[in-house]
Amino acid sequence: MLSIVMAILFGIIIGSFLNVCIYRIPKGENIAYPGSHCTTCKHALSGLDLIPVLSFLYLRGKCRYCGQKVSIRYMVIEILTGLLYGAVYLKFGFSLEGLMYAVFAALLIVLTMIDIDHMLLPTRIILFGFIAGIIFRGIQAGGYQSLQFVLYPFLAAGIAYGLFYALFYGAQFLLKKEGLGFGDVRLVGMLALYLSMNLTFLTLFLASVLASFYGIILLVIRKKSEPFPFGPFLNVGAIIALFYGEYILSWYLGLL
Numbered sequence: 001m002l003s004i005v006m007a008i009l010f011g012i013i014i015g016s017f018l019n020v021c022i023y024r025i026p027k028g029e030n031i032a033y034p035g036s037h038c039t040t041c042k043h044a045l046s047g048l049d050l051i052p053v054l055s056f057l058y059l060r061g062k063c064r065y066c067g068q069k070v071s072i073r074y075m076v077i078e079i080l081t082g083l084l085y086g087a088v089y090l091k092f093g094f095s096l097e098g099l100m101y102a103v104f105a106a107l108l109i110v111l112t113m114i115d116i117d118h119m120l121l122p123t124r125i126i127l128f129g130f131i132a133g134i135i136f137r138g139i140q141a142g143g144y145q146s147l148q149f150v151l152y153p154f155l156a157a158g159i160a161y162g163l164f165y166a167l168f169y170g171a172q173f174l175l176k177k178e179g180l181g182f183g184d185v186r187l188v189g190m191l192a193l194y195l196s197m198n199l200t201f202l203t204l205f206l207a208s209v210l211a212s213f214y215g216i217i218l219l220v221i222r223k224k225s226e227p228f229p230f231g232p233f234l235n236v237g238a239i240i241a242l243f244y245g246e247y248i249l250s251w252y253l254g255l256l
């Protein structure tokens with residue numbers, strides 16, 4: 001019981017760091033320096049201001065120094081990260097896999113928010129995800145004394161990347177415009193490294209279904225089709241696949 005609370009609190013603290021990443025990485029700013037400050041009055045935050053969630057509630061969502069409203073999104077992301085870390089702990093425990101999926105969840109949150117804000121999946125975040133994934137899979141393979149733990153995810157990453165790469169150029173060729181962003185292609189390769197083959201295909205399926213629904217709703221509301229980022233749907237699909245993929249796949253296979 002205590003350890004799940006610790007996992008959630010740890011996630012909330014990580015979430016407050018993710019907020020910094022989401023805000024600064026697209027601007028090309030350093031994520032470590034300068035320290036956290038109000039984005040309106042630039043006043044450095046210290047002590048109580050830095051406590052995630054609580055400081056937001058205590059200051060009623062306003063900057064202590066200039067009174068500017070602080071977006072509630074910061075707190076939502078902290079809580080979301082906390083809940084995801086709790087879920088990762090419940091499923092994988094305090095293990096190498098747990099640590100790997102904690103990093104994975106953090107990557108998905110940052111990539112989703114930046115894609116929503118800027119329609120962009122920064123290459124250096126995905127590259128970081130690839131490198132971290134390769135290291136985790138390498139340690140796993142060493143620990144199990146078995147190459148398949150490292151080979152399958154790599155194979156999945158290669159195939160998913162190749163398929164999406166073909167899809168990307170196919171769509172460009174057929175539609176004479178960019179359907180998918182190239183960032184999406186890289187992202188799918190990265191997801192596959194963490195999810196391996198079956199869950200990656202489930203992720204692609206879930207993402208397509210969710211994005212189609214969203215596209216239709218957008219079309220009905222706005223009365224014209226508008227481009228929207230695909231990354232968030234891939235990431236939500238990946239989270240569903242990570243936690244419920246086995247159930248969904250065995251249910252589906254049971255239907256056949």
Ligand SMILES: [Zn+2]
Pocket residue numbers: 038039040041042043063064065066067068
């Ligand atoms: Zn301020």
